[in-house]
Amino acid sequence: MKPAPFEYVAPTTLAEALDVLDTHGDEVKILAGGQSLGPLLNLRLATPSVLVDINRVPGLDRIEVDDGHLRVGALVRQRAAERSAVLGGAAPLAVEALHSVGHIGIRNRGTLAGSIAHADPSAEMPAVLTVLGGSVRAVSRAGDRTIPAAALFQTYFTTVLEPEEMVVEVLLPRRPVRTGHAWLEFAQRHGDFAIVGVGAVVTLDEDGRCRAARVVCTGVDSVPFDASEVAATLVGSPVDGDACAAVADAVARTCQPGTDVFADASYRRRLIRSLVPRALQAAGRRAQGEADGE
Known part of the structure; x- marks a missing residue:
């Protein structure tokens, strides 16, 4: 099958992406890696009127350690995270679990943040976020907020994220000693x-x-x-x-x-x-x- 018709938008700044989300709300879907969204579109289980492709937004593809937390940007591919020495040193459980996510071809495009936002209860990354006591940072035109894993997931494929919000990074605490x-x-x-x-x-x-x-x-x-x-x-x-x-x-x-x-x-x-x-x-x-x- 093929997706239902939609308008394709490819912003080059975060502000532009948030404007689209603020304008269209429930009618918009965010495209990062597309490994979960693509099949939903093709099967018409998701029929957005607008698709906002954030892959041209700069600054979302970084893995950094800051203030005792590991910050994984929304465009960090699962394969890049899997091979990251920074992630492996600070949160090795995430790297170990990533080995089980689909296949290399999927991990080459899929994003860690996208898997979490998709909220499949059988997926590895939502569980990793939960067991590590991590959180996500979500932004909208109204501001930003940090949502701990314990408060993020509501039910199957559903989170507390508002339609106008976008996850910009995943935050994981650094591994304690011993x-x-x-x-x-x-x-x-x-x-x-x-x-x-x-x-x-x-x-x-x-x-x-x-x-x-x-x-x-x-x-x-x-x-x-x-x-x-x-x-x-x-x-x-x-x-x-x-x-x-x-x-x-x-x-x-x-x-x-x-x-x-x-x-x-x-x-x-x-x-x-x-x-x-x-x-x-x-x-x-x-x-x-x-x-x-x-």
Whole structure:
């Protein structure tokens, strides 16, 4: 199929892009990488009257560290982020998860910010933003605001972003000392959306016990499923097999996964019980390796 007719606008400044958004509101879609939007247009699941292509807007393709945060511009391609030494040093979980996003051809065009704004609950980047405690900066003609991940996602493919707002950068906190990470997922084939994905972050104290732990799952809710309150039960304990299995069991009992053509709810819970302990223990080992100077 082909897209429904639309007006194509290619602004060369951020102000011009915001003018288009302010004028057309709900009738406009933003084109950055187009790897999610393109199929929606072709299937006519999205029928905007105006398409605003932001690829000519300068200054949105940078990865920078500023004030203790990593700033990833809205036009940073996933492949560039995946290969960034800056991102790998400050937020290695993001790089690890990016390896599982589609295929290289998709990552060459798709943007990290675009995946987050698309808000697919099976996608990796919304979960990464959530487990790292990140946020997005959105701007409009009325001003700008920073939206934490916990407040960003509402339901399937829906965020709190207003029609006249545009995400200009993703903000990720720098990795604390003695902190390890892990991303694991299960899909029918590499590059497919995961049936279940798990991101874990573990910080150890000087005695090698858990000081903080976070876990977020994909594919089990209408938004990234933040199980960090459950993971926090590890605090003060070694990150060992029994403790991690108990966390996984609690996460599986807490979530309410749905059933679709790929898996039913019980199978998704089995995947959680398998992936969560492995992710937590892998994150714990990496945190210990950092503490030991490895």
